[in-house]
Amino acid sequence: MAGRGDTHRLLVVGLGNRGTMWGEVIAAHGRAVMSGAVDPDPERRERFAAAHPAVPLHPSLEAAFDAGGHDAVVLVTPPDGHLEQARAVFSAGLPLLAEKPLALDLAEAAEIVRLGEAAGLPLTVGLNFRYLPVTAKKRALLASGTYGTPGFGRFVYARNRDGRRPGLNRYPLAMRHPMMLEQTVHHLDLIRHVYAREVVALSCRTWNPPWSMYAHDSNVDALLWLEGEMEVNYHGTWTGGSNTIAFEWRTDLSDGIVVQRALFADLAAARPDDAAPTPVPIADARPFLDDTSALLSAFLDALETGGPAPCDGRDHLATLAVAFAGIEASGSGRVVHMRDFMAAHGIAP
Numbered sequence: 001m002a003g004r005g006d007t008h009r010l011l012v013v014g015l016g017n018r019g020t021m022w023g024e025v026i027a028a029h030g031r032a033v034m035s036g037a038v039d040p041d042p043e044r045r046e047r048f049a050a051a052h053p054a055v056p057l058h059p060s061l062e063a064a065f066d067a068g069g070h071d072a073v074v075l076v077t078p079p080d081g082h083l084e085q086a087r088a089v090f091s092a093g094l095p096l097l098a099e100k101p102l103a104l105d106l107a108e109a110a111e112i113v114r115l116g117e118a119a120g121l122p123l124t125v126g127l128n129f130r131y132l133p134v135t136a137k138k139r140a141l142l143a144s145g146t147y148g149t150p151g152f153g154r155f156v157y158a159r160n161r162d163g164r165r166p167g168l169n170r171y172p173l174a175m176r177h178p179m180m181l182e183q184t185v186h187h188l189d190l191i192r193h194v195y196a197r198e199v200v201a202l203s204c205r206t207w208n209p210p211w212s213m214y215a216h217d218s219n220v221d222a223l224l225w226l227e228g229e230m231e232v233n234y235h236g237t238w239t240g241g242s243n244t245i246a247f248e249w250r251t252d253l254s255d256g257i258v259v260q261r262a263l264f265a266d267l268a269a270a271r272p273d274d275a276a277p278t279p280v281p282i283a284d285a286r287p288f289l290d291d292t293s294a295l296l297s298a299f300l301d302a303l304e305t306g307g308p309a310p311c312d313g314r315d316h317l318a319t320l321a322v323a324f325a326g327i328e329a330s331g332s333g334r335v336v337h338m339r340d341f342m343a344a345h346g347i348a349p
Helices: 017-029 042-051 061-067 079-091 106-119 133-144 178-195 290-305 313-332 338-344
Strands: 008-013 032-038 072-075 096-098 123-125 150-158 199-207 219-226 230-237 246-253 256-260 267-270
Touching (some): 008 017, 008 061, 017 042, 061 079, 079 106, 096 290, 106 123, 106 313, 123 290, 123 313, 133 178, 133 267, 178 199, 178 230, 199 313, 199 338, 313 338
Parallel strands (some): 008 032, 008 072, 096 123, 150 230
Antiparallel strands (some): 150 246, 219 230, 246 256
């Protein structure tokens, strides 16, 4: 096991589009190397080998564990297999960084968290958008009180996502609740993180327009009640009428507004009498790469110091519970209160 100042040996499991990104991030990181990579598909292994010829490749987790030489695992596989894969990782005595969502079933996600805690091993979930410069700046700006107290927000994400396009994962085409569990879960996590408030209750509707290429609901509309009497309207779709991503996250405060007008950038703020919002400077970053690298650094820091894992399993369960509560609210047509929902599912607040 690597210690402080050592190079960490990471096993990458899953070599699809996101797995190849992780390979690029780790190769450029400086504090980590790939001790191996796993994928059952020989064509994927061959493509990965062309970019990383020195990395040992394996067709299965078992083969990679037999080869040995790993300090931690980066799990980049479809979420429906995460439970058994996480069980194998923790049984091998290795820390885990797993892509979100942790599972497509709330009980399975809770079991993964329980397994990691029982083994005394760190578990981080890949919520890399927390590490975007625009996210960090907005969280700090809202916490500073510069524009008063947040009162309500509106979060809009609309695109026509072609799930058949090369370079995108195909499994969301057939899964249940692809928008909620693959995309909206990121947004719910950002809402919790940026406002530093938990969701108290929500109403929600999920549905699928008739032209959708997805087998199940690709639209999510929700009203979230947060701590401190704050409310957020959320709209997200993968089947909008335009291929261009439309994004706006506006927060109205007691003395102004803070608004993000692009997916990974364009933060601005205004006082009540300002003619237009003034841009807020943020650092440049390559989306999906620099934020993932920052998440990896935080994960490695925790391994070296023994401190708490970033974006840990318990934290992710709180976000995932909101997503599943939204699914329940849509099915029942009723407001779901998170305290009752989490108690019913045996999840500690």
